[in-house]
Structures are given as C-alpha cells and as structure tokens.
Amino acid sequence: MNPLLQELSKKLAERWATLFLGPGLLFVATAALARHQGFRHAVDLPFLRRHLSGITTDTRNRETAVLLMIAAFAALAAVIAGLLVAAAGRLIERLWTPTGTARWTGWLTAWRLRRWTRLRTALAEATTQAGATLAIDRLSAGTPLERHFPRPHRLRSRLEHWSEGRPDQPTWYAQRMAALTRRLHDRYGIDLALFWPHLWTIAGADARADVQAVQDNYASAARLAGWAVAYAIVFPGTGWWPALLIALALAAMARSRARAAVNTLVPLVESMADLNLRSLADRLGVPCPQTFTPQVGAELTTILRSTGTANTSPDPIRPAPR
Incomplete structure (x- = not known):
C-alpha cells in the first residue's frame, strides 16, 4: 500500500x-x-x-x-x-457550451443567425455572379475554379467555419455538439444525453481513454482562457499594456485548442455510439438482430427513462468521473 x-x-x-x-x-x-x-x-x-x-x-x-x-x-x-x-x-x-435558456444565450444565438444569414446571402450572390461570368468567358477546361473565382470559395469556408448548419445555439461549440445530437437522433432515434452514461460504461478502455484525453484538452483550453482573463485584468490594475498582448495571445491559443478538441471529440463520440449501441441493446434485453434502428432506439429510450437514470453529465464534452 x-x-x-x-x-x-x-x-x-x-x-x-x-x-x-x-x-x-x-x-x-x-x-x-x-x-x-x-x-x-x-x-x-x-x-x-x-x-x-x-x-x-x-x-x-x-x-x-x-x-x-x-x-x-x-x-x-x-x-x-x-x-x-x-x-x-x-x-x-x-x-x-451553455445548457440553460438565459436571455444572453438567446441574444448570442440571434446574432450568430444574423451573421450566418449574411454570409449565406453573400455566398449565393457570389456563386451566381461566378456562374454568369463562367458562362460568358468560357474558362479553360481543367483549371480549378477557385483560381478564377476565389470569393465564393472564401465565403463558403467562412460559412462552414462559422456554423455547422443553421445556427440554433449560442456558441460554435454548442452548435457542434447539438449537430452531433441531432445526427444520432435522426440515425438511431436516441437522446445522446440520456444514452451517454450507458455508452460510457460499456465502451472499451481504449475508447474511454481517447475521449478522456480530448476532454482534458478541452478543459486545458478553458484554463488557458482563464489565464487570458487573468492577464487582461493586470492591465487596468497596473497600466502595463504588454499584459493585454499576452492576454490576446493566450485567448487565441485557447480558442484554437478548444475548437480542435471539439472537432476531435465529435467523431469519437459518434463512433462510440455506432460501435456500442447494439451491445447496449443486447445487455438491456432489446432484440437487435441486424442493425440498430430508430424503433430499437425508442424501446431503449423507454427502458432508460423508466429506470429514472439521472445523467449528471449534460453532454460528452464534460469529463466523466474517474
């Protein structure tokens, strides 16, 4: 000992x-x-x-x-x-990744939606203009269109970077997790928040270690953002303006690391659901002979809700107890 x-x-x-x-x-x-x-x-x-x-x-x-x-x-x-x-x-x-319905989340969601709508409108206009120019000029065959029409390509990249689909969440991180939840619901008829503790329990050690590593990276990025706030507070307290530069650099690093963590976490969680849902159905006695269908998902949902299982982790981005 x-x-x-x-x-x-x-x-x-x-x-x-x-x-x-x-x-x-x-x-x-x-x-x-x-x-x-x-x-x-x-x-x-x-x-x-x-x-x-x-x-x-x-x-x-x-x-x-x-x-x-x-x-x-x-x-x-x-x-x-x-x-x-x-x-x-x-x-x-x-x-x-806010989970409540506070007023500020509604404001942020509306702002993100307005920004997304402007980008989408600009992309549609640029694509139409590029198509008209292409029809008139007859560009040489085999030449990448991005070289002749870079603006639609840039706008499409900015639109995809801004939000995965029409924004209905206050932050990019929450949007990514909400999109994952919708995909799993459409594919299997499950509520990820309800199923996640059970998927976590039956998943292999390697899969859980991978998810925990990404969760730790996400938490580390949030702490880095906390240090950015701390250094930013140094400036009004002392007037030492380089503290602001340090804070901006830390904030940019934190944002980049947090986005990378979420972009890694989403496919990991999705693959964990793909690989373990049938096993969960077998363990709970729900027949699943071929593929996991939304009907099987509905039966499992009824069972899990009837047990009164409380999920203390609203989404997989929160670290699981160790």
Missing part, C-alpha cells in the same frame, strides 16, 4: 505543479513586473535593470529568513492564482 500511496502522491504533486504552481508563479512574476514598470516604463529595460540591481545588492534580501518568506509568499500567491483560474476555466467551459 505504501508504494501505491507514494505513486499517487507523486502524480498529485506533478499535477499541481503543472496546473497551478508553474503557471501561477509565471503570473505572479508578471504581475510584480507590471506593477513596477507601469505604463510609462512598460518596455524600459534599463529601468527594470536598475530595479533588479537594487534588489540584489540590498543585504536584507540575502538573509535566509527573508528569502524563505519571499519564496513562501510567491508560492502561496501562485497557488491561489492557479485555483482562481481553474475555477474561471470551469466557468468558461460552461459558457462555451
């Missing part, structure tokens, strides 16, 4: 160092730098050099007690910052 506890303690310490202490110390150092430099001396290296030289030459700062106190204060501040950012990251995860 002692080796097991030692290994668990080691992994827990490594996780804390990775998630909280390391990024937290970097943030604390940046905040201290921002407080000293301010707006006027934001990138004034000689000003910073004189300040650091004064700190190192002060004999009081060489005392062991003072050094230990500074190290303890920095570590404590780093852990507190890390815990606050972790909480902010969980909140950002919820904001990326």
Whole structure:
C-alpha cells in the first residue's frame, strides 16, 4: 500500500505543479513586473535593470529568513492564482457550451443567425455572379475554379467555419455538439444525453481513454482562457499594456485548442455510439438482430427513462468521473 500511496502522491504533486504552481508563479512574476514598470516604463529595460540591481545588492534580501518568506509568499500567491483560474476555466467551459435558456444565450444565438444569414446571402450572390461570368468567358477546361473565382470559395469556408448548419445555439461549440445530437437522433432515434452514461460504461478502455484525453484538452483550453482573463485584468490594475498582448495571445491559443478538441471529440463520440449501441441493446434485453434502428432506439429510450437514470453529465464534452 505504501508504494501505491507514494505513486499517487507523486502524480498529485506533478499535477499541481503543472496546473497551478508553474503557471501561477509565471503570473505572479508578471504581475510584480507590471506593477513596477507601469505604463510609462512598460518596455524600459534599463529601468527594470536598475530595479533588479537594487534588489540584489540590498543585504536584507540575502538573509535566509527573508528569502524563505519571499519564496513562501510567491508560492502561496501562485497557488491561489492557479485555483482562481481553474475555477474561471470551469466557468468558461460552461459558457462555451451553455445548457440553460438565459436571455444572453438567446441574444448570442440571434446574432450568430444574423451573421450566418449574411454570409449565406453573400455566398449565393457570389456563386451566381461566378456562374454568369463562367458562362460568358468560357474558362479553360481543367483549371480549378477557385483560381478564377476565389470569393465564393472564401465565403463558403467562412460559412462552414462559422456554423455547422443553421445556427440554433449560442456558441460554435454548442452548435457542434447539438449537430452531433441531432445526427444520432435522426440515425438511431436516441437522446445522446440520456444514452451517454450507458455508452460510457460499456465502451472499451481504449475508447474511454481517447475521449478522456480530448476532454482534458478541452478543459486545458478553458484554463488557458482563464489565464487570458487573468492577464487582461493586470492591465487596468497596473497600466502595463504588454499584459493585454499576452492576454490576446493566450485567448487565441485557447480558442484554437478548444475548437480542435471539439472537432476531435465529435467523431469519437459518434463512433462510440455506432460501435456500442447494439451491445447496449443486447445487455438491456432489446432484440437487435441486424442493425440498430430508430424503433430499437425508442424501446431503449423507454427502458432508460423508466429506470429514472439521472445523467449528471449534460453532454460528452464534460469529463466523466474517474
């Protein structure tokens, strides 16, 4: 038992160092730098050099007690910052895939729909114009149309990047998960939120490990967005404008990583449903001789709802208990 506890303690310490202490110390150092430099001396290296030289030459700062106190204060501040950012990251995860019907979600959905409608109208106009030009000019055969008409290609890419189908969700992430839910309902007649805990239970270890890895990436992207918020707050507090640049860079990285995670998670969850629904039907005693049909899905739905199964994970993007 002692080796097991030692290994668990080691992994827990490594996780804390990775998630909280390391990024937290970097943030604390940046905040201290921002407080000293301010707006006027934001990138004034000689000003910073004189300040650091004064700190190192002060004999009081060489005392062991003072050094230990500074190290303890920095570590404590780093852990507190890390815990606050972790909480902010969980909140950002919820904001990326909201499940309620708050007023702000309706506003965001309407805005996304207006933007999607404008892009779709512009794409239709550009495609019509390109078709008319093509009919008149008779472009050379075999030449890619994107070279002669790049605008329809760009607009189509922007439209697909903006939303998967007509927007009915407040965020891109929620739209992707809603599209997955609709596809599975149309194909199998199932409600993914209801079936997901059972699919998770019977799935193989490799499939669950893959999904958990992507869920961790998504959570890591949300924490990165939380750090972006933290660095953005440094600017109004100190006037050190480079903090805004750091915040923008972190926010862009967080958005890119979150999108990549969702784009990876969707096919993983879909394949998990494709491969395990028949097994779930067999285990619950529902005949499924050939393919899993919507009729089988309706029977399973009745059984699962009659059992009163509570799903604490609204969608597969939420990490499952470990």
